[in-house]
Amino acid sequence: MSPRHSAFLWLAQRVSALVLAFCVLVHLITMIIVVQGGLTAAEILARTQGSIPWLLFYSLFVIAVAIHAPIGLRHIAREHLKLGSGVEVIVSLFGLLLLILGSRAIWGVFS
Amino acid sequence: MSKLKVSVWRSAGSGAQEYFDVPRKENQTILDVVTYIQRNLDPTLSYRYACRVGMCGSCAMSVNGKARWTCRTHVDKVCDSDALDLRPLENFPVVKDLVCDMQTFFDKQKKAGGAFLGAHTREDSVALIKPDSSGRMAVDEAIECIGCGVCYASCDVVKWKPDYLGPAALNRTWTLVKDERDTRRLDRLRAVSGDAGCHSCHSQMSCTQRCPKLLSPTHSISGLKREVSRAALKGEL
Ligand code: SF4
Ligand code: SF4
Ligand code: FES
Numbered sequence: 001m002s003p004r005h006s007a008f009l010w011l012a013q014r015v016s017a018l019v020l021a022f023c024v025l026v027h028l029i030t031m032i033i034v035v036q037g038g039l040t041a042a043e044i045l046a047r048t049q050g051s052i053p054w055l056l057f058y059s060l061f062v063i064a065v066a067i068h069a070p071i072g073l074r075h076i077a078r079e080h081l082k083l084g085s086g087v088e089v090i091v092s093l094f095g096l097l098l099l100i101l102g103s104r105a106i107w108g109v110f111s
Numbered sequence: 112m113s114k115l116k117v118s119v120w121r122s123a124g125s126g127a128q129e130y131f132d133v134p135r136k137e138n139q140t141i142l143d144v145v146t147y148i149q150r151n152l153d154p155t156l157s158y159r160y161a162c163r164v165g166m167c168g169s170c171a172m173s174v175n176g177k178a179r180w181t182c183r184t185h186v187d188k189v190c191d192s193d194a195l196d197l198r199p200l201e202n203f204p205v206v207k208d209l210v211c212d213m214q215t216f217f218d219k220q221k222k223a224g225g226a227f228l229g230a231h232t233r234e235d236s237v238a239l240i241k242p243d244s245s246g247r248m249a250v251d252e253a254i255e256c257i258g259c260g261v262c263y264a265s266c267d268v269v270k271w272k273p274d275y276l277g278p279a280a281l282n283r284t285w286t287l288v289k290d291e292r293d294t295r296r297l298d299r300l301r302a303v304s305g306d307a308g309c310h311s312c313h314s315q316m317s318c319t320q321r322c323p324k325l326l327s328p329t330h331s332i333s334g335l336k337r338e339v340s341r342a343a344l345k346g347e348l
Binding site: 001002003004006007008009010011075078079080 | 268271272300301302304305306308310311336339340342343344348
């Protein structure tokens with residue numbers, strides 16, 4: 001991997017970590033507030049269905065996860081499984097999987 | 112007088128710990144203990160030292176499981192009981208007994224771009240570096256490295272990834288990247304960017320915790336990550 005590519009991977013992981021810190025905070029605070037009166041599917045859907053702000057928020061969340069997790073996994077795989085170049089393909093596919101599953105979940109509660 | 116029960120790594124055959132009884136004295140250093148064994152109990156024991164005053168970086172060993180410089184480590188400081196366990200530094204190949212092979216460690220300093228290259232010739236005057244300039248202040252501690260290898264022996268990433276340049280080499284490069292006389296800044300940043308370089312550091316600071324000179328290679332490595340990122344964003348890498 002070129003020095004430039006490595007530098008951008010590292011930056012992408014740091015920036016996505018920042019976004020995640022914000023998203024996780026919003027997510028947790030929302031959860032704590034909304035479970036006060038019990039948790040029901042209808043209540044969740046009432047909040048999210050057709051809501052553009054929640055759609056944008058969870059899209060940002062999913063994109064940040066799909067960037068952050070594969071880069072971290074790549075390091076773990078290289079350190080502990082001694083995987084070489086094949087690891088790029090595996091973790092990219094994993095990132096794609098996260099993106100697809102995440103998008104599906106968002107669409108499920110939006111539409 | 113109380114005795115120390117010293118277990119020492121001997122590399123003969125497939126290697127084993129050997130026990131020696133050494134008289135305990137006041138102000139005794141670990142290096143004193145090893146020297147006592149070699150002079151009085153077993154002259155075939157191999158170990159390495161030179162300056163005895165914490166300057167040359169040649170005497171480091173694993174003492175009761177932790178890498179330390181032995182000439183300036185007092186027995187009292189590391190020994191609650193009378194047991195002492197001495198082994199060669201981790202993450203280094205062993206030459207014999209307590210002597211490890213530092214070749215790869217120093218090769219990595221070269222690989223990381225650790226050789227200074229300035230623009231001045233011997234005809235030019237000496238460069239004047241202001242002590243309070245930001246570049247000089249940023250490396251005020253880092254330039255004090257004595258190359259003892261304690262940080263390298265304490266780094267998990269070195270253990271997991273034998274290619275990883277390690278804390279000392281990256282710390283050295285940091286001192287040159289911030290050196291205003293240096294002419295190879297970008298080459299150095301390229302050399303330290305990547306899986307073998309600064310981006311593999313976990314910033315968990317074992318190196319910093321153990322460095323006998325109280326330096327912070329972790330801090331130097333974070334500095335490199337910042338400089339590398341800036342250069343990448345400017346399209347210089
Ligand atoms: S940074 Fe500290 S521990 Fe590492 S080689 Fe230099 S002096 Fe030794
Ligand atoms: S901070 Fe980095 S260089 Fe230091 S011990 Fe941890 S991984 Fe190794
Ligand atoms: S003998 Fe020189 S640093 Fe210990």
